[in-house]
Amino acid sequence: MRVKSYILILIPVSLLLLVAASFIYEWGFDENTEVASYQTNDTGEILTHPYPPSFDHPLGTDRKGQDLLLRILNGAKYTILFVLSVGLVRILVGMLLGALLTFMPKRIKDFVQLFLTPYVNVPAFILVYFLAYIFFAVPTDDGGLQLIFIQFVILTFVGVPSLVLLFSNEFQDGLKHEYIQASYQLGASKKHIVIRHLLPVLRNRFTIVFLQQIIASLILLIHLGVFRIYIGGQAEGSVSIDEEILLSKSGEWAGMIGQSVFDIVTAPWIVLAPGMAFVLLIVMLNTMIRLIRV
Numbered sequence: 001m002r003v004k005s006y007i008l009i010l011i012p013v014s015l016l017l018l019v020a021a022s023f024i025y026e027w028g029f030d031e032n033t034e035v036a037s038y039q040t041n042d043t044g045e046i047l048t049h050p051y052p053p054s055f056d057h058p059l060g061t062d063r064k065g066q067d068l069l070l071r072i073l074n075g076a077k078y079t080i081l082f083v084l085s086v087g088l089v090r091i092l093v094g095m096l097l098g099a100l101l102t103f104m105p106k107r108i109k110d111f112v113q114l115f116l117t118p119y120v121n122v123p124a125f126i127l128v129y130f131l132a133y134i135f136f137a138v139p140t141d142d143g144g145l146q147l148i149f150i151q152f153v154i155l156t157f158v159g160v161p162s163l164v165l166l167f168s169n170e171f172q173d174g175l176k177h178e179y180i181q182a183s184y185q186l187g188a189s190k191k192h193i194v195i196r197h198l199l200p201v202l203r204n205r206f207t208i209v210f211l212q213q214i215i216a217s218l219i220l221l222i223h224l225g226v227f228r229i230y231i232g233g234q235a236e237g238s239v240s241i242d243e244e245i246l247l248s249k250s251g252e253w254a255g256m257i258g259q260s261v262f263d264i265v266t267a268p269w270i271v272l273a274p275g276m277a278f279v280l281l282i283v284m285l286n287t288m289i290r291l292i293r294v
Contacts (some may be wrong), residue, residue, distance in 0.1 A: 004291050011284050022077035050267045060269040068273040078252040082231055087213035089156045094163025099194050102171040119161040125223045127158045132229050144232040144249050151231055174198045204292055211285050218278060225254030226261055253277050
């Protein structure tokens, strides 16, 4: 039990330190980071970017000579904070609407459930992809803040319908407990029942759903990144001579994958480095879910 508690504390603290280190790097060291100079092999030949993993560059470099470990560190804050915010707002909105739906008349409840069910069965990526044209119409003169906000709203609300139905069912099942029925009959308000009785009982369940939503948001970001739909938009320039391969303006991990997806054959470490960062983050979140369920 003690080990379980330590791990449940260690993982969030580690992610918090990673985000803090990401901000510190961008504010204090990013501009002073030098691009990798040329290297030579054992025969004296001059090697060009990208460089494979080595002692100097543990994860290798990209085609511009930038250290991939530092790029992952720099993009950590955008990736983690974005999916954390999406998951949190999804939970709050879904919980609020789910509670309202629980206490609605049966006819209205059936209609709302009938309306929301199709959205539950459609993959979130499909919905976001067909709305992606909005992203390209948004100006990025403000540094991409307006675009990030619109992306945040869309990525948040594509996950809300399923949560509304889920939380409504959870609340409905919770109301069947005898002590809640007794409280209701003694005159407790619906607000009191939800806040004082249902939420404490379902706290672990909601925490698990919150972590699952973060994982779902991470996977959605990867899908969008492969299709070069980047959080914050596209930056001017390219990763190589090919001007059609545009950069991610924010530098988030999914953008790193999307802008280098065609390097999987010639320089696989460029894609695998951010990919492994995603895998590690998802494993950490899944570990928390398993420990909470125990």
